[in-house]
Amino acid sequence: MGTVAADPETLRPVVARHGWQLDLSGYVQADVIAYSQLSADELATDGTLLNEERFLIRRGRVRLDAHRDALSAAIELDGNTINGAAARLVAANVGWHYQRSTDALPLVALTAGLFKTPFGVEVPASERDKAFLEPPAFARAFVPGSYDAGVMAQGAYGIARWSVAVMNGSPSGDARWNGKDPTASHDVVGRVGANIEGPRKLRVEVGVSAIAGEGLHPGTPQTKDELQWVDENQDGLVQSTELQVVPGATATASQKFDRKALGADLQVHWCICRLGNGTAFAELAFGTNLDRGVIYADPIAVSRDYRELGFAVGVVQDLGDHAQAGVRYDRYDGDRDVNERLGVTTVGENKVFSTLSVMAAGRWHDARFVVQYDHERNPFGRDDNGMPITREADRLTLRAQVGF
Amino acid sequence: MRRAALLVALAACDAASSDPGLDTVLSIPNAQFRPGAFPADDGGPTAVSLATRHPNVLIERVVERANAYLEPTARAAVFGIEGYDGAWLVPAGPPDFSAPGLPTANIVFGVRAAIEPGPFTLVVAAANADGKFGAPATAMLVADEEPEPTGELAIRLIWNGAADLDLHVIDALGGEAYSEKANSMPPPAPGVPVDPTEYLKFGILDHDGNKACRRDGRPRETVRWTMPPPAGDYVVRIDARSMCGAPGQPWAVMAYRNGELIGAARGFAAPADVRGDSASPLGEHGLGAGVLALRFSL
Numbered sequence: 001m002g003t004v005a006a007d008p009e010t011l012r013p014v015v016a017r018h019g020w021q022l023d024l025s026g027y028v029q030a031d032v033i034a035y036s037q038l039s040a041d042e043l044a045t046d047g048t049l050l051n052e053e054r055f056l057i058r059r060g061r062v063r064l065d066a067h068r069d070a071l072s073a074a075i076e077l078d079g080n081t082i083n084g085a086a087a088r089l090v091a092a093n094v095g096w097h098y099q100r101s102t103d104a105l106p107l108v109a110l111t112a113g114l115f116k117t118p119f120g121v122e123v124p125a126s127e128r129d130k131a132f133l134e135p136p137a138f139a140r141a142f143v144p145g146s147y148d149a150g151v152m153a154q155g156a157y158g159i160a161r162w163s164v165a166v167m168n169g170s171p172s173g174d175a176r177w178n179g180k181d182p183t184a185s186h187d188v189v190g191r192v193g194a195n196i197e198g199p200r201k202l203r204v205e206v207g208v209s210a211i212a213g214e215g216l217h218p219g220t221p222q223t224k225d226e227l228q229w230v231d232e233n234q235d236g237l238v239q240s241t242e243l244q245v246v247p248g249a250t251a252t253a254s255q256k257f258d259r260k261a262l263g264a265d266l267q268v269h270w271c272i273c274r275l276g277n278g279t280a281f282a283e284l285a286f287g288t289n290l291d292r293g294v295i296y297a298d299p300i301a302v303s304r305d306y307r308e309l310g311f312a313v314g315v316v317q318d319l320g321d322h323a324q325a326g327v328r329y330d331r332y333d334g335d336r337d338v339n340e341r342l343g344v345t346t347v348g349e350n351k352v353f354s355t356l357s358v359m360a361a362g363r364w365h366d367a368r369f370v371v372q373y374d375h376e377r378n379p380f381g382r383d384d385n386g387m388p389i390t391r392e393a394d395r396l397t398l399r400a401q402v403g404f
Numbered sequence: 405m406r407r408a409a410l411l412v413a414l415a416a417c418d419a420a421s422s423d424p425g426l427d428t429v430l431s432i433p434n435a436q437f438r439p440g441a442f443p444a445d446d447g448g449p450t451a452v453s454l455a456t457r458h459p460n461v462l463i464e465r466v467v468e469r470a471n472a473y474l475e476p477t478a479r480a481a482v483f484g485i486e487g488y489d490g491a492w493l494v495p496a497g498p499p500d501f502s503a504p505g506l507p508t509a510n511i512v513f514g515v516r517a518a519i520e521p522g523p524f525t526l527v528v529a530a531a532n533a534d535g536k537f538g539a540p541a542t543a544m545l546v547a548d549e550e551p552e553p554t555g556e557l558a559i560r561l562i563w564n565g566a567a568d569l570d571l572h573v574i575d576a577l578g579g580e581a582y583s584e585k586a587n588s589m590p591p592p593a594p595g596v597p598v599d600p601t602e603y604l605k606f607g608i609l610d611h612d613g614n615k616a617c618r619r620d621g622r623p624r625e626t627v628r629w630t631m632p633p634p635a636g637d638y639v640v641r642i643d644a645r646s647m648c649g650a651p652g653q654p655w656a657v658m659a660y661r662n663g664e665l666i667g668a669a670r671g672f673a674a675p676a677d678v679r680g681d682s683a684s685p686l687g688e689h690g691l692g693a694g695v696l697a698l699r700f701s702l
Binding site: 037042044045050231232234343344347381384385386387389390392 | 478497
């Protein structure tokens with residue numbers, strides 16, 4: 001990933017009530033997609049709009065944090081116009097922490113509620129601070145929406161960082177279940193890492209993450225006999241030879257399946273005297289049946305496991321106090337074993353998504369203006385030889401962000 | 405200018421088109437649109453055959469099925485309509501029982517209203533693993549707003565405009581059916597008794613489209629045999645009786661035998677055609693009038 005270096009905390013009005021300190025913060029990300037190869041002034045066959053070149057509010061977040069001694073609570077609301085105007089709850093949690101001194105990181109912090117899944121570094125990072133506009137494909141696949149409900153313990157001791165959580169296993173962006181948990185079982189997620197300070201403001205963060213849980217293949221309800229009419233001679237009249245009985249079927253039971261992933265991450269931060277801070281980062285994740293957002297993994301439906309592999313590498317460099325530039329490449333293979341019958345031959349295929357993102361940003365206090373070009377590869381097109389090929393999907397996005 | 409150059413430099417150069425292909429006359433759901441001309445034969449696998457379930461394709465309805473058989477090295481097939489840019493690419497399917505060893509390409513398709521009603525040629529070509537296309541297979545179909553006419557033999561004239569056109573069909577026995585003589589049965593000799601059902605053995609015109617410039621919604625004329633027609637040569641002529649103010653009138657005529665398309669033609673009627681054939685024994689628009697549109701034998 002790579003984050004924006006935060007300005008020194010500005011003075012904010014503090015609201016205190018019954019010993020609780022309330023802190024209101026938020027940000028707005030107003031985007032304009034200036035160019036998109038996918039865009040067309042048309043409707044798709046299912047009626048969805050194909051135009052993508054538009055203004056939109058990508059995120060409008062308001063967050064309220066409350067602290068009283070070791071207790072805390074937070075609630076965060078989001079409004080956006082991605083698919084029309086929408087408002088939703090993205091985070092709501094309560095917490096308790098133990099720290100040996102007020103300026104140290106908590107040795108143990110407990111959180112319960114709706115919060116970001118502690119897998120890797122891209123998923124838990126705040127969208128407010130990310131240098132690039134959107135997460136890489138593997139993060140959108142493994143933990144779509146980033147937020148899930150559960151309980152989490154995390155802490156720091158010396159250079160060590162750790163977190164472990166028990167969560168529903170249905171993140172807010174889950175393409176099938178939309179954040180509702182379909183099983184009584186829970187996902188176990190965690191990360192163990194180290195934050196190592198080096199000479200000359202060099203800092204290295206490294207960690208490994210894991211997630212394990214169960215997914216659900218949905219069963220089917222019982223159906224009745226149905227009468228089907230196919231107008232074979234296209235005369236608009238029903239003839240007995242055009243009628244067919246589709247027999248009813250008994251219900252089928254849902255089935256659970258195992259899913260898991262292992263990830264590793266590395267970030268190196270530096271400071272070049274007059275140029276400013278810089279970060280190089282790399283994150284890698286292997287998964288089995290974990291995709292819940294890009295190519296939904298349902299191993300029961302295909303009678304085999306989905307094996308997934310994704311990574312992202314990049315670098316972000318400040319260019320003085322008011323400018324920043326970065327480049328990121330991410331690649332995600334959502335099904336490494338997929339094959340397809342093309343004629344009389346069975347051929348292996350790639351379900352690979354990759355994006356080369358080039359970003360430039362200007363900033364002033366808590367305001368940012370970002371220009372990002374994404375050169376995207378995907379498996380949605382078809383080449384002349386029948387194999388999947390990228391369907392043109394490059395885009396240029398401009399974002400204005402102001403936080404408070 | 406610089407921005408455009410940057411976008412061109414960064415844009416994918418070996419990617420499939422993101423164009424949904426809604427401007428083309430052929431529509432194939434869930435296929436990859438391939439803009440430009442239909443690919444030429446460059447030594448790839450041959451498309452062995454192409455067949456549809458009906459000879460008529462109802463305009464603006466995506467319900468017709470087409471099945472193609474391809475040579476064994478085929479990995480993909482591209483479908484298009486002759487004379488129109490834009491084609492649709494689908495992966496080749498496995499062989500079926502009727503032609504083991506031959507890959508298949510099965511689609512559901514439709515034609516949009518932009519197509520001129522009448523005959524058109526659906527074409528399919530196969531491509532191999534290198535993306536090289538081979539010789540295409542074709543199927544002659546008819547774009548119409550109605551299904552193909554029923555009957556032992558049916559000849560249908562369709563057009564879309566104000567002109568008053570007449571369909572003339574001369575059967576194998578020399579009888580002619582047209583708007584002023586709706587049955588091709590020859591007139592009986594004087595004094596010879598006539599079987600009251602005899603006329604059913606001949607071609608019967610169903611309707612005079614745009615008669616006297618009174619415009620029909622969808623002008624059509626069909627001469628139909630409900631009993632087996634006599635063997636021999638048949639001639640179809642199209643007579644422009646009146647242009648009714650139209651500067652010109654495209655038309656199409658199709659012949660069906662038991663629901664199968666056996667011949668089709670397109671033409672264009674101009675004001676000069678209204679003069680008809682002065683050699684006609686019944687006047688300019690009588691027997692034998694019009695231009696030759698189609699000739700076939702049974």
